[in-house]
Amino acid sequence: MSTADSLVGKHVVVIGGTSGIGLAIAEHAMAAGARVTAASRNPARHAGNVPAGIATEQVDITSPASIEAMLDRVGAFDHLAMSAGATALGTVRELDSIAARRFMDTKFWGAYDGVRAAADRIAKDGSIVLIGGIASRKHGPGRPTMAAINAALEAFGKANAVDLAPVRVNIIAPGLVETPAFDDVPVDVRTRLLTQYVASVPVGRVGLPEDIASTAVFLMTNGYATGSVVDVDGGVQLT
Numbered sequence: 001m002s003t004a005d006s007l008v009g010k011h012v013v014v015i016g017g018t019s020g021i022g023l024a025i026a027e028h029a030m031a032a033g034a035r036v037t038a039a040s041r042n043p044a045r046h047a048g049n050v051p052a053g054i055a056t057e058q059v060d061i062t063s064p065a066s067i068e069a070m071l072d073r074v075g076a077f078d079h080l081a082m083s084a085g086a087t088a089l090g091t092v093r094e095l096d097s098i099a100a101r102r103f104m105d106t107k108f109w110g111a112y113d114g115v116r117a118a119a120d121r122i123a124k125d126g127s128i129v130l131i132g133g134i135a136s137r138k139h140g141p142g143r144p145t146m147a148a149i150n151a152a153l154e155a156f157g158k159a160n161a162v163d164l165a166p167v168r169v170n171i172i173a174p175g176l177v178e179t180p181a182f183d184d185v186p187v188d189v190r191t192r193l194l195t196q197y198v199a200s201v202p203v204g205r206v207g208l209p210e211d212i213a214s215t216a217v218f219l220m221t222n223g224y225a226t227g228s229v230v231d232v233d234g235g236v237q238l239t
């Protein structure tokens with residue numbers, strides 16, 4: 001077994017690792033034997049959710065200096081997962097470019113700066129996992145900004161699999177996953193969204209954070225996987 005096949009003794013850093021998909025990645029990596037650092041803007045706010053055994057760090061991915069300082073503080077690491085960013089909903093009539101840019105600044109440029117900061121710090125036999133989203137290729141109303149951000153992330157991740165080799169770079173494109181990201185969505189809108197999704201997708205349910213987390217651990221530990229975009233979406237593209 002090559003060292004890439006196991007997370008035992010590895011250090012996994014998860015940006016956006018204090019909630020939702022990122023938190024599940026942190027938990028799964030820890031369960032697979034890794035030492036884990038979960039970073040976000042306000043880790044104290046999520047303290048009750050992050051299990052003991054996962055170290056937390058403060059970082060704001062809209063600031064390259066903040067990312068670099070956080071990675072310097074945590075020291076050597078083997079794998080990085082980037083799972084931060086808000087859902088960018090709204091048609092071009094509803095979101096002007098100033099509002100849309102804020103989503104791009106966080107999710108795309110944040111990932112850019114995360115990958116850039118990791119490039120010369122991450123272990124050569126390690127990997128980077130970017131959380132994109134199936135909105136890149138499954139189009140629906142009110143999602144042009146989300147489509148553009150996630151499509152850009154897929155292209156960016158693949159191109160970096162070439163440039164950063166032997167470090168591997170992979171992308172996961174989740175479908176709808178029930179996470180605290182929807183806590184602020186009005187209950188009726190949220191219920192309608194989830195019900196429609198469940199009714200339309202072949203698997204007949206929405207995604208759980210662990211569906212994405214197990215895929216992230218698979219990509220970290222499969223030394224032959226790089227430049228892959230893995231869709232974990234309940235089959236929504238078939239609908």
Ligand SMILES: NC(=O)c1ccc[n+]([C@@H]2O[C@H](COP(=O)([O-])OP(=O)(O)OC[C@H]3O[C@@H](n4cnc5c(N)ncnc54)[C@H](OP(=O)(O)O)[C@@H]3O)[C@@H](O)[C@H]2O)c1
Nearest residue numbers: 016018019020021040041042060061084085133177179181
């Ligand atoms: N849930 C879905 O249906 C779904 C579907 C497809 C793709 N995704 C993508 O999956 C990723 C995670 O989403 P989620 O649903 O798990 O959301 P979530 O539960 O709201 O978690 C987001 C995480 O990112 C952190 N974060 C937000 N802005 C940050 C920043 N500027 N710098 C550092 N950390 C930041 C948050 O913590 P702080 O508030 O402490 O910063 C939190 O830990 C996002 O990129 C999202 O677009 C989600």
